[in-house]
Amino acid sequence: MSHFTVLVALDKSVDITPTDSGDRFGLEFALDQVLERFSENREVEPYREYLDGGPEDFWWVQATRRNRDDYVNGTGIKTYEPGFLGFLTVVSGDSPERQRAQQLEWKEWADRLDRIASNNDIDQLTWLDVISEYDAWKRLTGDNSPEIFHDAESDRAYELPTYNPDSKWDWWTIGGRWAGKFIATPDHKLEDVITARNTFGWNAPPRESWEGRVDGGRVKYVDLNAARDEAADLVMKRYRIYTECVTRVGGGLPWSNYLGRVEAGELTIQKARELYREQPLKKALNETEEFKFSWECAIDEFSVDVEELVARERRSAVTCFSMVTKEGEWVEPGQMGWFGMSSDTRESREAYDVKVNGYLESLDPDDVIVVIDCHI
Numbered sequence: 001m002s003h004f005t006v007l008v009a010l011d012k013s014v015d016i017t018p019t020d021s022g023d024r025f026g027l028e029f030a031l032d033q034v035l036e037r038f039s040e041n042r043e044v045e046p047y048r049e050y051l052d053g054g055p056e057d058f059w060w061v062q063a064t065r066r067n068r069d070d071y072v073n074g075t076g077i078k079t080y081e082p083g084f085l086g087f088l089t090v091v092s093g094d095s096p097e098r099q100r101a102q103q104l105e106w107k108e109w110a111d112r113l114d115r116i117a118s119n120n121d122i123d124q125l126t127w128l129d130v131i132s133e134y135d136a137w138k139r140l141t142g143d144n145s146p147e148i149f150h151d152a153e154s155d156r157a158y159e160l161p162t163y164n165p166d167s168k169w170d171w172w173t174i175g176g177r178w179a180g181k182f183i184a185t186p187d188h189k190l191e192d193v194i195t196a197r198n199t200f201g202w203n204a205p206p207r208e209s210w211e212g213r214v215d216g217g218r219v220k221y222v223d224l225n226a227a228r229d230e231a232a233d234l235v236m237k238r239y240r241i242y243t244e245c246v247t248r249v250g251g252g253l254p255w256s257n258y259l260g261r262v263e264a265g266e267l268t269i270q271k272a273r274e275l276y277r278e279q280p281l282k283k284a285l286n287e288t289e290e291f292k293f294s295w296e297c298a299i300d301e302f303s304v305d306v307e308e309l310v311a312r313e314r315r316s317a318v319t320c321f322s323m324v325t326k327e328g329e330w331v332e333p334g335q336m337g338w339f340g341m342s343s344d345t346r347e348s349r350e351a352y353d354v355k356v357n358g359y360l361e362s363l364d365p366d367d368v369i370v371v372i373d374c375h376i
Helices: 025-038 059-073 096-119 127-141 224-249 255-263 269-278 280-286 306-316 346-362
Strands: 003-010 149-151 156-159 171-174 193-195 213-218 322-324 368-375
Touching (some): 059 096, 059 127, 224 280, 255 269, 269 280
Antiparallel strands (some): 149 156, 171 368, 193 213, 213 368
16 A cells, blocks of 8 residues: 655636635535546446456466365465464465365366366367356355456457546545645735645654645745755755765665666575665665665665756656646556555656646646645
């Protein structure tokens, strides 16, 4: 599960004026309308989603044969923990005897599939064979795995999910962990900016002062250049600390170097992590407040020219991880996954930052931008 920022652009016609109690119903309604398309909770009309591979590759066929192998070889028995209800690969709430009986049940299905395949002219399973046996297994066991269907024209199997293919979030809030991301211009009016929420929550970002901090507002009253200057100052502070560590203990190799050696087969991933973390520079950085909890590799980060480093930070200061345009387009450099990990690359991120900054420059001064904390 991950939290990430989304910058939403809204038309200038949206009313963001707060009520006496501070509610902004016009803003909330507009955001609901724009973001609903990307909700993970929204079901859509069933659509065909074709499965990869052939009948022999189907997960259920593979499961029957894997369990048969375990039964024959006396393997695959998990540690017994009575009452355990999870899905860990090493722990089970079933006794060893019950697990052994389950393996036997799977073996019987695998043997049945082999007999069916041997009776076919092609001496292998067809999709119609697999679908028939899979449906019988589902009925007998009460399993709720998705039903699959056969496309005779292409000889492929498919499911009919109603899961929203455009899903990006399961809940969101304004500001959230990024409350006060923006800075209001000195001449702003209360009705034209979105004052920072979650200012003193347990998950609020640390800020020396909340004065003038906003979660968005009309473009002309959100000082984007001030946010860029702030990001540049912060990266230069980190750079000075980094260079102090280098001066004290010497340079080091970036994580990308060790990862390349893993991909080349020279190191295991465990050994690569060990060697990377044992470097004096990495240890020195871990002793600083600025780097000890960093997910990024500081050695990689500061391997570029300092002027390019600052320019990169300025470009990314106001773009957030993703953006939803006034036209309802979701723009992102990569797919967000669990635990804050995403598929974006440095190249895709920089291209995204250039695109979003250009889009922000094209907005009407009275249009609205707002930072959203999304969860997926």
